[in-house]
Amino acid sequence: MITPVLLSGGSGTRLWPLSRKSYPKQFSPLLGETSLFQRSAERLSGADFAAPMVLTNSDFRFIVTEQLAGVGIDPSAILIEPAGRNTAPAVLAAALWQAKSDENGLLLVAPSDHEVPDAAAFRAAVAAGVPAARGGKIVTFGIKPTRAETGYGYLELTEDPGDFAARPLALSRFVEKPDADRAAEMLAAGTYLWNAGIFLFAAKTIISAFESHAPDLMAPVRAAVDRGKPDLGFLRLDPEAWDSAEDVSIDYAVMEKADNLMVVPFGAAWSDLGGWDAVWRDSGPDAQGVVTHGAATAIDCENTLLRSEDDGLELVGLGVKDLIAVAMPDAVLVADVSRAQEVKRAVSALKAKTARQATAFPKDHRPWGWFESLVIGDRFQVKRIHVDPGAALSLQSHHHRSEHWIVVEGTAKVTVDDEIKLISENESIYIPLGATHRMENPGKVPMVLIEVQTGTYLGEDDIVRYEDLYARG
Known part of the structure; x- marks a missing residue:
């Protein structure tokens, strides 16, 4: 073996x-x-x-x-x-x-x-x-x-x-x-x-x-x-x-x-997909050399890759040639095909200006599922949180923010201090600042909720963990 x-x-x-x-x-x-x-x-x-x-x-x-x-x-x-x-x-x-x-x-x-x-x-x-x-x-x-x-x-x-x-x-x-x-x-x-x-x-x-x-x-x-x-x-x-x-x-x-x-x-096909030119080549361009992916439309284009990674973001190419365009919810790359191997220069430039898009993905993947920020303000943030079946977030509290949870899919088992209750779709619960809390998905389908945070500091490091299934510090 x-x-x-x-x-x-x-x-x-x-x-x-x-x-x-x-x-x-x-x-x-x-x-x-x-x-x-x-x-x-x-x-x-x-x-x-x-x-x-x-x-x-x-x-x-x-x-x-x-x-x-x-x-x-x-x-x-x-x-x-x-x-x-x-x-x-x-x-x-x-x-x-x-x-x-x-x-x-x-x-x-x-x-x-x-x-x-x-x-x-x-x-x-x-x-x-x-x-x-x-x-x-x-x-x-x-x-x-x-x-x-x-x-x-x-x-x-x-x-x-x-x-x-x-x-x-x-x-x-x-x-x-x-x-x-x-x-x-x-x-x-x-x-x-x-x-x-x-x-x-x-x-x-x-x-x-x-x-x-x-x-x-x-x-x-x-x-x-x-x-x-x-x-x-x-x-x-x-x-x-x-x-x-x-x-x-x-x-x-x-x-x-x-x-x-x-x-x-x-002798068979192989690629290390080391650049967008390789993705374009291995995706099977049409007769005009065009590849589209997701919510992307090409009109009179040649030798072009148009790729949208967000169903709600329509990417349209009109009369372009030898172009790579990749659209994410928080960043868009537009490059000449011949410069595909230089994309890392864009990452270096973003790092130099301390743009989070240089290294951070829009969806933050965690052992229990993932979340993404929908809106960020000075003293508030709105997130969509996806919890896998049977998964649970850590038992935790925050020093600087309170939270409001609205379940939009599935059912959440919620702990707030000494109270435990089930929250179904279209129901909500308020988590006061400093309260010990946890959310779990007791069901067999994903649970999705919208979280509204308000407070003086909304960083991910404002978490005090008391219990965690995944042994994170």
């Missing part, structure tokens, strides 16, 4: 405004009804695969469990990284955790934000690499290049992959992201593949590689795993040990130095 290791702690800025630090692209349904994370988990499931291991950060831990449950997948372990340290420490932590139970167990490490339409072909490529991985090789997967792409690293083979049949081939070297001329030369040569950043190996094989090529990572990462603490089904890696680990990618730390690598070529 192969244990998939899904890396899910990143925050891609090139797909802003849909992808933000608080809710990055892997959790969004970019190309279908399910998220990229869910599609990745489903792709790496089946008879040959064990339950997946996930590495993520504390902010995403409940999103991960909710999305896995949404596609009927139960993880074997979820490791919480105390801070981002790039892919090398994450991969080593996964291997050390696996080695506690089976050092010979195979791990398939994969980003959780890639798109591979032909899942069966990908699983066949993985199966082709298994004998080499069992034999002590580190197997990576190279994608058949379809254009002179400058946004990817490359893998140079020692031989032509021919018909791209799935079988392990010898790797000559890793090649950094090239300029346009060099990318065109490599495409013409036929012996270069895109580096997908996907690896198959036995736990003991990769641990040995770290010991040889990145020994300084061994002690801090091993200590982080050994001193990790269970928390509601998660394993929180020890923060002190983790912070002393170098911030480095698996390519730099190990892969570019190892001499036991093999490459399985993959």
Whole structure:
């Protein structure tokens, strides 16, 4: 059995405004009804695969469990990284955790934000690499290049992959992201593949590689795993040990130095969806090169992506060409297609002016559901709050605000000091400043309420928690 290791702690800025630090692209349904994370988990499931291991950060831990449950997948372990340290420490932590139970167990490490339409072909490529991985090789997967792409690293083979049949081939070297001329030369040569950043190996094989090529990572990462603490089904890696680990990618730390690598070529479609130009390309443009999504309309447009992420916000393009327009409830991106890889500059500019849209998503996802702010004033705020069936907010109080709750869908079980009552649709309740209170959803359908806050300070840090099902501080 192969244990998939899904890396899910990143925050891609090139797909802003849909992808933000608080809710990055892997959790969004970019190309279908399910998220990229869910599609990745489903792709790496089946008879040959064990339950997946996930590495993520504390902010995403409940999103991960909710999305896995949404596609009927139960993880074997979820490791919480105390801070981002790039892919090398994450991969080593996964291997050390696996080695506690089976050092010979195979791990398939994969980003959780890639798109591979032909899942069966990908699983066949993985199966082709298994004998080499069992034999002590580190197997990576190279994608058949379809254009002179400058946004990817490359893998140079020692031989032509021919018909791209799935079988392990010898790797000559890793090649950094090239300029346009060099990318065109490599495409013409036929012996270069895109580096997908996907690896198959036995736990003991990769641990040995770290010991040889990145020994300084061994002690801090091993200590982080050994001193990790269970928390509601998660394993929180020890923060002190983790912070002393170098911030480095698996390519730099190990892969570019190892001499036991093999490459399985993959000739089917693949994308890392690393920019809006990739989303446009992989969404299947029409004859005019136009893609629309959501409440978007294109009139006499060419080579254009129009995407509205709000049913109440109509996005209309009229006579535009080579344009990307993405509309969110709180931010709109308009860019030339040729500048799609520069979207992170927009995020940097917004951070410089301390705009919350740079990192914060309109919907604030919590372990019990989500909320969004509808109106914000100097001394008041109106929110829509969505509570999942059976979920409950913490028992809490506020120093600076009172609240008025109006249930608009479902039924809420409400605690205010010593009183507990059920509030049905079109009913409301007032929460005085300083009162100890909680809302729960006792039903089997989502509960939605409108919350009106009034007070001198309305920040999310004005919460004193007394009890919490989700063990938040």
